[in-house]
Amino acid sequence: MNPFRPGAGLEPRYIAGRENEYQVFERLIKSAPEIPGNLIISGLRGTGKTVLLNNLKGICDDYNWIHISREYNERFSNEAEFSQAVATDILTKIKGLSIAFDLKEIGGRFFEVIRDSSFTYKDFSVKLGKMSEKQLLEDYFLELLNESAQIIKSADIGGVVFLYDEFHTIVDQKSKRQFPLSSFIGALSQAQRDGAPFVLVATGLPQIQTNFIKAKSYSERMFRVVKLANLSAEETKKAFSETLKESKISFDNKLIDYLVENTGGYPYFIQFYGYFILENIPKENITLDDVKEIEPLLLQELDASFFDARYNKASDSEKIVLHTIANLADEADYSDIRKALKYSHETLVKMVSRLEEKGLLFRPSRGRFRFTVPLFNNYLIRKDKQ
Ligand SMILES: Nc1ncnc2c1ncn2[C@@H]1O[C@H](COP(=O)(O)OP(=O)(O)OP(=O)(O)O)[C@@H](O)[C@H]1O
Ligand SMILES: [Mg+2]
Incomplete structure (x- = not known):
């Protein structure tokens, strides 16, 4: 089977680099909730944001924190849809906790609070439709976070990490009186100051950072920003050699250098080039000359499958x-x-x-x-x- 995995969010067989990013996250978890901190992971398409986000789950498990994952899109950029998503995810986790830890009493109170703030699952968006004030949604989130913090503290776990992918799609729209982002950041900030054990990790395209600062200027101080760039030459070499390790196939050094140069260390291209070469050159020891022979075909395929659709927009x-x-x-x-x-x-x-x-x-x-x-x-x- 071909060990390279070009695609969206596909776990590569070998994850090159990103040690620094794991460390930053681990430090956040270690210091929270006493020293609250959150993380923005920004990067262009195909730089490995989703893969990185998924791999933070392991660190959460190590520290006994639970995680809530969600991939957002523009559809969630209004208060009703967004708050429903956030609340549903928290609710699901809390429900699990109250059952697992037999926290019926506290769990019961939590659900009362949620009901009082007009959360009844099915007609939630209807009720939120009445919330025209930004303050209301922020208050709602704050209550949701603080109440669930009580349960988390009673259960024997460290806290909750929100692993939010494609989060650049969540923006405030003043003209439509929709403030999902600032309401959430505002409530999170307040809850964290009160000691609630939450950490937000949000990934997105580079505009994510501007969105956050526009929403709440103090968010600059709430978030560490990690910019995912292309992999270094060393990391790129390793991405190829380590991925090939368990197969019988090898690339010669000149070919590896060529790949470092031509993929630019861009994670998606590393997987694409590796995959294409293995599919089209049925040999064990593959050389640069072999690849040069199929290069026109490779570029044609790359253009057709990756660049053309973007260009034609x-x-x-x-x-x-x-x-x-x-x-x-x-x-x-x-x-x-x-x-x-x-x-x-x-x-x-x-x-x-x-x-x-x-x-x-x-x-x-x-x-x-x-x-x-x-x-x-x-x-x-x-x-x-x-
Ligand atoms: N550290 C890494 N080492 C090797 N390959 C990687 C690494 N990170 C990601 N990849 C590969 O790169 C490709 C893109 O990864 P991923 O989908 O996580 O990127 P992304 O930044 O989330 O992209 P998008 O913005 O389109 O959602 C996948 O094929 C994945 O296997
Ligand atoms: Mg992604």
Whole structure:
């Protein structure tokens, strides 16, 4: 069986690097709840956020903390859906605890509190619809957290970790009077100050950090931010050699160097290249020359399965903007893009924000634009040459 696993959230056979990220999390758990702390894991698509998040579960288990996992999407970015998701998850865990630890009395009180705050499971969203004030949802969350903290403390466990994936999709929308994010952060912060044993780990695309700061400016002090980047050359080499270890197949050194260079240490590409090579070269000792022979096929497949769909989200004129950036570098100043293109300021601003909405560009800093997908610039340059 092919040991490489290109995909979304697929556990790789060997997880390269990320020791620092595990350590940061472990330290948080060790210090909580006395010194509360939370974690934002931000990174581009395919950098390994979901895999990392899943692997934090093991650390939770080691320290006897329970974990609540959920993958969010835009649908949850309103108060009703979001609070229902959060409450349902907590409720499910607490129910399990009160049964396991025979905490009927405390458990009963908890469910009373939930009912009093108008939580009856089925018509929950209906009742929350009446909550037009941000304060109300924040209060609701605070009560939910504090009451469940009581049960957690009575049960013999350390606390609860929220492992929230794709959390950049949860944003406040002032115009719609929807404040799911600030309500949750606000309540969490207060509950943690009161000693409630919760830790939030939220992963998402790079805008997640800005979302949090916009929602509550003090969230900067509540969260450690870990930016998941591509793996280093050493880690990338290990990703290949360790993954191959239990198979009879080996890559020669020149090939490994080529892979370090051509995958850029991007986790998804490591799995993709490894998988494709093994599928298409039925040999035990694979060399760089073997791979060079199938390179056109490999790039074709990579473009078709990975890049094309992303590229085709852009309109024809937006594509011109993308090619311009690729020819500057994989990141460019707005002013340089404008110079190269000679569009009016208004037109270009519209185009780049549409490209941001389509998830193709983001702003790593003010006035700069970068591709959300690693090595997208190489792809665009390949296309230029076709
Ligand atoms: N540390 C690692 N070492 C080797 N391979 C990895 C590592 N982390 C992730 N991968 C591989 O990279 C690919 C992408 O991982 P994952 O789905 O976790 O990324 P992601 O950041 O969650 O992506 P997305 O933003 O699209 O959800 C998977 O095929 C996974 O097996
Ligand atoms: Mg993911």
